[in-house]
Amino acid sequence: MRGGNKRPSKKDNPRNMKDVVSLTSLREGEIGVVAHAVGGFGLVRRLAEMGLTPGVKVKVLRRGPFHGPFQIEVRGVALALGRGVASRVFVRPLRMESSG
Amino acid sequence: MAKRRLRIALAGNANVGKSVIFNQLTGLNQIVGNWPGKTVERAEGPLHFKGYKIRVIDLPGIYSLSAFSMEEIVSRDYIAVEKPDVIINVVDASALERNLYFTFQLLELEAPVIIDLNQVDFAAKKGIRIDAEKLSEALGVPIVPTVAITGSGMNEMLSMVIAVISGEKKLKPLKVRYGKEIEKRVETLEKLVSSKLPQLCMVYPARWVAVKLLERDVDVAGKVKNYEKGKEVLDRAEKLAAELEKIHGEPSPVVIASERYALANEIAKEVTIVEAPPRIGLEQKLDAMTTHKILGYPILIMVVASMFVLIFIGGNFVSAGLEFLFENLLLYVEGVLSSFLPEIAVELINKGVLAGVVAGITIALPYIVPFYIILALLEDSGYLPRAAFLMDNLMHKIGLHGKAFIPLMLGYGCNVPACIGCRIMETERERFLAGFVVVLIPCAARTVIILGLVGRFIGLHAALALYAFDLVLVFILGRIAFKVLPGEPVGLIMEMPPYKKPSIRNILMKTWSRTKDFIYIALPIIVFGGVTIEALALSGFMDYIIEVASPLINGWLGLPAVTGIPLIFGILRKELALVLLGNVLLQQGMVLQDLTAIQMIVFSLVTMIYIPCIATIATCAREFRWRKALAIAVIDIALALFLGGLAYRLLSLVT
Numbered sequence A: 001m002r003g004g005n006k007r008p009s010k011k012d013n014p015r016n017m018k019d020v021v022s023l024t025s026l027r028e029g030e031i032g033v034v035a036h037a038v039g040g041f042g043l044v045r046r047l048a049e050m051g052l053t054p055g056v057k058v059k060v061l062r063r064g065p066f067h068g069p070f071q072i073e074v075r076g077v078a079l080a081l082g083r084g085v086a087s088r089v090f091v092r093p094l095r096m097e098s099s100g
Numbered sequence B: 001m002a003k004r005r006l007r008i009a010l011a012g013n014a015n016v017g018k019s020v021i022f023n024q025l026t027g028l029n030q031i032v033g034n035w036p037g038k039t040v041e042r043a044e045g046p047l048h049f050k051g052y053k054i055r056v057i058d059l060p061g062i063y064s065l066s067a068f069s070m071e072e073i074v075s076r077d078y079i080a081v082e083k084p085d086v087i088i089n090v091v092d093a094s095a096l097e098r099n100l101y102f103t104f105q106l107l108e109l110e111a112p113v114i115i116d117l118n119q120v121d122f123a124a125k126k127g128i129r130i131d132a133e134k135l136s137e138a139l140g141v142p143i144v145p146t147v148a149i150t151g152s153g154m155n156e157m158l159s160m161v162i163a164v165i166s167g168e169k170k171l172k173p174l175k176v177r178y179g180k181e182i183e184k185r186v187e188t189l190e191k192l193v194s195s196k197l198p199q200l201c202m203v204y205p206a207r208w209v210a211v212k213l214l215e216r217d218v219d220v221a222g223k224v225k226n227y228e229k230g231k232e233v234l235d236r237a238e239k240l241a242a243e244l245e246k247i248h249g250e251p252s253p254v255v256i257a258s259e260r261y262a263l264a265n266e267i268a269k270e271v272t273i274v275e276a277p278p279r280i281g282l283e284q285k286l287d288a289m290t291t292h293k294i295l296g297y298p299i300l301i302m303v304v305a306s307m308f309v310l311i312f313i314g315g316n317f318v319s320a321g322l323e324f325l326f327e328n329l330l331l332y333v334e335g336v337l338s339s340f341l342p343e344i345a346v347e348l349i350n351k352g353v354l355a356g357v358v359a360g361i362t363i364a365l366p367y368i369v370p371f372y373i374i375l376a377l378l379e380d381s382g383y384l385p386r387a388a389f390l391m392d393n394l395m396h397k398i399g400l401h402g403k404a405f406i407p408l409m410l411g412y413g414c415n416v417p418a419c420i421g422c423r424i425m426e427t428e429r430e431r432f433l434a435g436f437v438v439v440l441i442p443c444a445a446r447t448v449i450i451l452g453l454v455g456r457f458i459g460l461h462a463a464l465a466l467y468a469f470d471l472v473l474v475f476i477l478g479r480i481a482f483k484v485l486p487g488e489p490v491g492l493i494m495e496m497p498p499y500k501k502p503s504i505r506n507i508l509m510k511t512w513s514r515t516k517d518f519i520y521i522a523l524p525i526i527v528f529g530g531v532t533i534e535a536l537a538l539s540g541f542m543d544y545i546i547e548v549a550s551p552l553i554n555g556w557l558g559l560p561a562v563t564g565i566p567l568i569f570g571i572l573r574k575e576l577a578l579v580l581l582g583n584v585l586l587q588q589g590m591v592l593q594d595l596t597a598i599q600m601i602v603f604s605l606v607t608m609i610y611i612p613c614i615a616t617i618a619t620c621a622r623e624f625r626w627r628k629a630l631a632i633a634v635i636d637i638a639l640a641l642f643l644g645g646l647a648y649r650l651l652s653l654v655t
Helices: A041-049 A095-099 B018-029 B070-082 B093-108 B120-125 B132-139 B154-165 B180-196 B198-203 B206-214 B218-225 B230-248 B252-271 B282-290 B296-338 B343-381 B383-396 B402-413 B415-424 B428-438 B444-457 B460-484 B504-538 B541-556 B561-569 B574-587 B597-609 B614-654
Strands: A031-037 A057-063 A070-074 A077-081 A089-093 B005-012 B031-034 B041-049 B052-058 B086-092 B113-118 B128-130 B143-145 B272-274 B493-495
Touching: A031 A041, A041 B252, A077 B383, B005 B018, B005 B070, B005 B093, B005 B154, B018 B041, B018 B052, B018 B086, B018 B154, B018 B504, B031 B504, B041 B154, B052 B154, B086 B093, B086 B154, B093 B113, B093 B120, B093 B128, B093 B206, B093 B252, B113 B132, B113 B154, B120 B128, B132 B143, B132 B252, B143 B154, B180 B198, B180 B206, B180 B230, B180 B252, B198 B206, B206 B218, B206 B230, B206 B252, B218 B230, B230 B252, B252 B272, B282 B296, B282 B383, B296 B343, B296 B383, B296 B402, B296 B444, B343 B383, B343 B402, B343 B444, B343 B504, B383 B402, B383 B493, B402 B415, B402 B428, B402 B444, B415 B428, B415 B504, B415 B614, B428 B460, B428 B614, B444 B460, B444 B574, B444 B597, B460 B597, B504 B541, B504 B614, B541 B561, B541 B614, B561 B574, B561 B597, B574 B597, B597 B614
Parallel strands: B005 B052, B005 B086, B086 B113, B113 B143
Antiparallel strands: A031 A057, A031 A089, A057 A070, A070 A077, A077 B493, B031 B041, B041 B052, B128 B272
């Protein structure tokens, strides 16, 4: 099983808007599965290239100070995303795993 | 017999230890410059190994080979067009999945790749071990595990390079295949590309061109368009990409990136052995503290403050010693020169050339070298991204993001490296915006004036007020420029590499190559400018200029007319302005203390804001082209004069 890394195909198109929230609504330590990103072509492509592709798990490590950036973990790497960027990434939260 | 002259290129993500490997391989003989016509750093160095003469080229650290940045385009064009004999792909063993994403793109370019599996020690600390043999089997290319910081594995890697060159070791690189829907379209387009664009396929692999076109790569599309039958290929590619997007409901580059990542995840899982759960080490604790929402800021202030204290104390000490040495040397040289040269020539050489060089050595270097050392320390340890993280929100107010804090901080040391540092911003707009505010940051030289005049004779509070005013000014001007310049601001997407123990060797190497770069840029300009201004003074032209400028200097700014001289000379080197101010006042039978408090403040304010110095302008021109550099200079001069006059009037009202 490749779990959250299934190749996207017609059947499990991740753009199913149910339960999908912005990454910014996750608390520190919570995990979500990326559904999609919205924004300009360049931004969406860049996020995918940095590993934020549909189906991947992201964990919020830190919510930055003063409405600031987010620090997340994706594919074993820590990334900082500006608040504006983070708000354009939509995830399906995995509340159960938030303690792990 | 294989050829004895080789070219190898280092390629890989940022923060994987690529520059450390480059330094290990080439030592001090590296040449750092730019790629022709681009403001992308190009580092190259020679290496001799087993009778081979090898040129090592360090490609920029990038995460992908798309057309996202100039760095990515430069890298892929170099690989495809110049076809180096071997590409060493440096891969971070502790973040294999993300790194493989880049490796696949090298394989798609059909480049001869060897993988340097670096930081295996660090991965082990995280409880991760990579089965190198299995990975090598999966990718079909040789893999050499290394710990670059200690130099371990370097010899094995070079031996592998030779083995590949001599044909002793065969490469059977993995062909990156996509899911059915994509693969079908890639193959269709590949056939079309190879039949319609044979010339382009001499340089770039047809399959790669097909994949890039499906990814809607603007740069590749531009290349294709130049061919007669390009239009036909582009139309077809557009149709196929649109089909993909319809099936998946995502932009085609996201679809293709997802596939690459799925494959990377698959392979990474197969070859990764998780030996122990990661321990909460010192690095994590440091990370938590330095990015903490409250604690992070006092730490940031402490780091920056101690950096400047160290630079000023260390710099003052060394500077004073060197000055003493050179003063005597200059007197001696002057004596020798006057024995056979006419007086005017001696003056020109001494005051124009030698004084400039000596000022550079005694004033600039003692501050710049420790500055570079501390900078390299902050870089290699991984602190800078944390600072950028903390400052992201504030930077957004002036249309930039957290990364811009790094060049701004450099600006306090010297504006020249700070301007070059603006390259870390992603787009041309962001680079220029950052450059525009960076030159307003008072560098060490301007600090010398502020502290030496206002701080010394009025008090520290006045000097600090000037600094605070400057920060407000930076903020306001940044905000105006952000609103005026066309284009959209870019958000922050930045890797936060784990903290690492920096290597002293690497820090010294970095310091050396940067210092060398600074000398190459600054010294010729200092000498040229010095001779010009000295010639103006000797020919009597300077007096004329002062007379013309007198209404401005005396009437508008309220300064003695002779202060025009230090203000003009300040274009060369700002700290020289203070020395000169003392000199010209002395000629009038005055000392520095005879200036009123308002005059001191106005003088410092004007020097703080008007064009940084000629070396900075030249650097700006290199980075942003002449037109923009001159625009910056004109704006800064106008602003300095305006604010100086305003301050003179307002302060006169108050006191």
